[in-house]
Amino acid sequence: MRKAPQQARSREMVERIVAAGRQVLVEHGYDAFSTNRVAAAAGVSPGSLYQYFPDKGAILDVVLDRYWAEVADQVAASLADRIGETGPGMVRATADALVGALEADPVALQVLAEELPLGRNRDRRADLERRVRDMVAIYLAARPDASQRPDPAVAAWVVVLALENLALRWVLDQPAAVTREALLDEVVALVGGYLTT
Amino acid sequence: MRKAPQQARSREMVERIVAAGRQVLVEHGYDAFSTNRVAAAAGVSPGSLYQYFPDKGAILDVVLDRYWAEVADQVAASLADRIGETGPGMVRATADALVGALEADPVALQVLAEELPLGRNRDRRADLERRVRDMVAIYLAARPDASQRPDPAVAAWVVVLALENLALRWVLDQPAAVTREALLDEVVALVGGYLTT
DNA sequence: GTTGAATGCGAGCGATGGCTCGCGTCACGA
DNA sequence: TCGTGACGCGAGCCATCGCTCGCATTCAAC
Incomplete structure (x- = not known):
């Protein structure tokens, strides 16, 4: 961020810009995500936008x-919770x-x-994965099962990636052959079967 | 393709353009993938390029x-083979x-x-998945195990997606905690455990 | 050799879009 | 009330890039 907004109105403007950025993205796609379009959608001038964001990518980053x-x-x-x-x-x-x-x-x-290029999501998805993986690894390391096969760190990696991608692709592709309940059942079976092998 | 190349030299040119496209992509990234750059890398003029490719995307598609x-x-x-x-x-x-x-x-x-935007790879990865999934489904449907739990179609979807994404992410991220052999072991354990649950 | 089609060229058009800059307006402390 | 700095504006600069068009060159059939 190029400059920190100090007064209330400028903070609101930054909010409006971020909201407009997401709105443009969702309603018109990434191709329409131009700084001029986002500024217009936010009811703000392009110049004002650049007072607080160093470049176009910075807006996308916040979104x-x-x-x-x-x-x-x-x-x-x-x-x-559990x-x-x-x-x-x-x-x-x-x-x-x-x-x-x-x-x-x-x-x-x-x-x-x-x-969007996958690379733009990479770090953020990595965060999500790390947060879940850490909790899974703790759970796995603590389980009574003394065999510790598979290695908790490796197992957490496998389980989290499999879970994430199955969920992601299910939501994106909505495969007719797999209902929501079936997906959850299969994920449980997949992970359960893996950890008790 | 706008026009089919007839003479040998024009067929070679098309080849050179596709090869140059991949080269530019690999060596300089997607941002550098402009028609002028690809044409230059292929030792061809932009005009020639457009005699056989309708637009920039068509080159990318072939690559x-x-x-x-x-x-x-x-x-x-x-x-x-197996x-x-x-x-x-x-x-x-x-x-x-x-x-x-x-x-x-x-x-x-x-x-x-x-x-690249994931969407550009979507159909092609879907093809890869379908080809593998069909063979897996056949194998699953034929297994002696009469329970047929999980449903072969669903199981094939789960197995192929999990396998694909694990492999993809392993190659892309090269996680230090997971060796190549460990990856293969875990995939076998994951799939095996799932199918015998 | 001649001729017409296929090929190849590259300057540059037209549009887009990220970003700036100079100027007017507003908020706030004194 | 007044002055100063924060704020906001928007026309437009400028670089990029996809793509075209008129012309030169090469090929192949006769």
Whole structure:
């Protein structure tokens, strides 16, 4: 951010710009995401926009940060709520939370995940993964099962990636052959089968 | 393609353009992928380029088609080679083939998969998935295990997506905690555990 | 050799869009 | 009330880039 907004009206403007950025993205796609368009949608002049954002990418960054933070928060909250719970229940709840978070605004997901270069989401998805993985690793390391096969760190990596991508692709592709409940069942079976092998 | 090249020299030119397209992409990234740059890299004038390609996207399409077809062919070949084989061996071989194909040109993968909008790869990855999924579904439907739990169609979807994304992310991220062998082991455990639950 | 089609060239058009700059307006402390 | 700095404006600069068009060159059939 080029300059910190000090007065209330400028803080509001920054908010309006970020909101407009997301709106343009969702309603008109990434191609329409030009600084002039975002400024217009925010009811602000291009010049004003550049008083607080160094460049176009900075606006996109804020939009993406907020989106993925929202998703990660929902999943982390669901996970934190069930610290003591049994394995399958936790897996199902986590998958449910993730799918729910992604379903909240499918159009936003479609634009952010499919029209944007994947690299733009990389760090933010990595954060989401790390947050979940850390909690999973703790759970795995603490399980009574002394065999510790597979290695907790590796297992957490596998489980989180599989879960994330299954949820993501299910929401994006809505495959007719797989209902929401079936997805959750299969994720539980997949993770459960893996960890008890 | 706007016009079919008839003489040998024009066919060579089309080849040079496609090769230059991939080269520019790999060496300078998607941002540098302009028609003028590709034409220059191919030693061809922009005007010539447009005699055979309707627009910039068409060049990219050919590059992507070839890349993913190559990957899909390698995986499909590996799968076809082991029609009769036992489950775990087939899973391991398939994962190995996919990882190998993706590892062949990691920089290309990085650019094509991370700098390009995901949507550009969508159909081609869907093809790869479908080809593998169909073979997996056949195998699953034929297994003696009468329970048929999980549903073969759903199971194939789950297995193929999990496998694909694990392989993709492993090649792209090269996580220090997971060696290549560990990846293959875990994939086998994941799929095996899932199908015998 | 001649001729017509296929090929190839490259300067540059037209549009887009990120970003700036000079000027007017508003908020707020004194 | 007044002055100063924060704020906001928007016309437009400027670089980029996709793409075209008129012309030169090469090929192949006769």
